[in-house]
Amino acid sequence: xxxxxxxxxxxxxxxxxxxxxxxxxxxxxxxxxxxxxxxxxxxxxxxxxxxxxxxxxxxxxxxxxxxxxxxxxxxxxxxxxxxxxxxxxxxxxxxxxxxxxxxxxxxxxxxxxxxxxx
Amino acid sequence: xxxxxxxxxxxxxxxxxxxxxxxxxxxxxxxxxxxxxxxxxxxxxxxxxxxxxxxxxxxxxxxxxxxxxxxxxxxxxxxxxxxxxxxxxxxxxxxxxxxxxxxxxxxxx
Numbered sequence: 193x194x195x196x197x198x199x200x201x202x203x204x205x206x207x208x209x210x211x212x213x214x215x216x217x218x219x220x221x222x223x224x225x226x227x228x229x230x231x232x233x234x235x236x237x238x239x240x241x242x243x244x245x246x247x248x249x250x251x252x253x254x255x256x257x258x259x260x261x262x263x264x265x266x267x268x269x270x271x272x273x274x275x276x277x278x279x280x281x282x283x284x285x286x287x288x289x290x291x292x293x294x295x296x297x298x299x300x301x302x303x304x305x306x307x308x309x310x
Numbered sequence: 311x312x313x314x315x316x317x318x319x320x321x322x323x324x325x326x327x328x329x330x331x332x333x334x335x336x337x338x339x340x341x342x343x344x345x346x347x348x349x350x351x352x353x354x355x356x357x358x359x360x361x362x363x364x365x366x367x368x369x370x371x372x373x374x375x376x377x378x379x380x381x382x383x384x385x386x387x388x389x390x391x392x393x394x395x396x397x398x399x400x401x402x403x404x405x406x407x408x409x410x411x412x413x414x415x416x417x418x419x
Binding site for chain 2: 229253298302303
């Protein structure tokens with residue numbers, strides 16, 4: 193059974209950093225690209241970024257709203273994708289979801305809440 | 311950045327048919343935008359219903375179908391069930407970036 197479990201969320205002050213993890217199981221993690229999405233409280237979904245599998249160079253893409261502040265990485269030996277968030281702003285407050293991408297986005301995790309507030 | 315538009319809300323009667331649409335500020339939506347449709351119920355993570363315009367996941371009920379209609383992506387629900395009441399989001403791809411629509415709140419009443 194494919195499972196994605198996000199962790200690492202919590203309360204953080206503006207300007208600080210936080211790293212989220214997405215731990216995968218039930219599939220060969222290294223064969224898939226992984227993506228992060230977010231959803232501010234009571235708002236719609238927003239794409240955050242994407243990391244390709246090593247077979248496709250392991251390269252990344254980011255939304256303009258987070259480019260230069262957020263970094264996605266992966267550890268295929270641990271089946272974990274990471275979202276490093278620096279210089280956090282109050283508008284980054286959201287539930288963050290990771291998803292698997294083979295030929296399309298299919299499985300989603302349950303999300304982890306990040307609250308940026310002083 | 312492109313803006314993706316959806317109806318803010320729609321209502322359908324149980325057993326009825328409804329079509330949700332997804333437009334792009336850059337022009338007609340095509341298969342090259344690889345349209346997705348996601349369903350999200352309160353307190354839950356989104357779930358992928360449709361990808362690449364009309365392809366269904368194994369868990370997608372047969373009553374949902376995706377298409378291109380009048381320059382937009384469309385999600386048609388035929389034979390609405392009470393459990394279909396949810397928020398529906400479309401997603402379009404633009405040269406390495408992806409953009410969501412604002413979502414359609416579907417009420418089954």
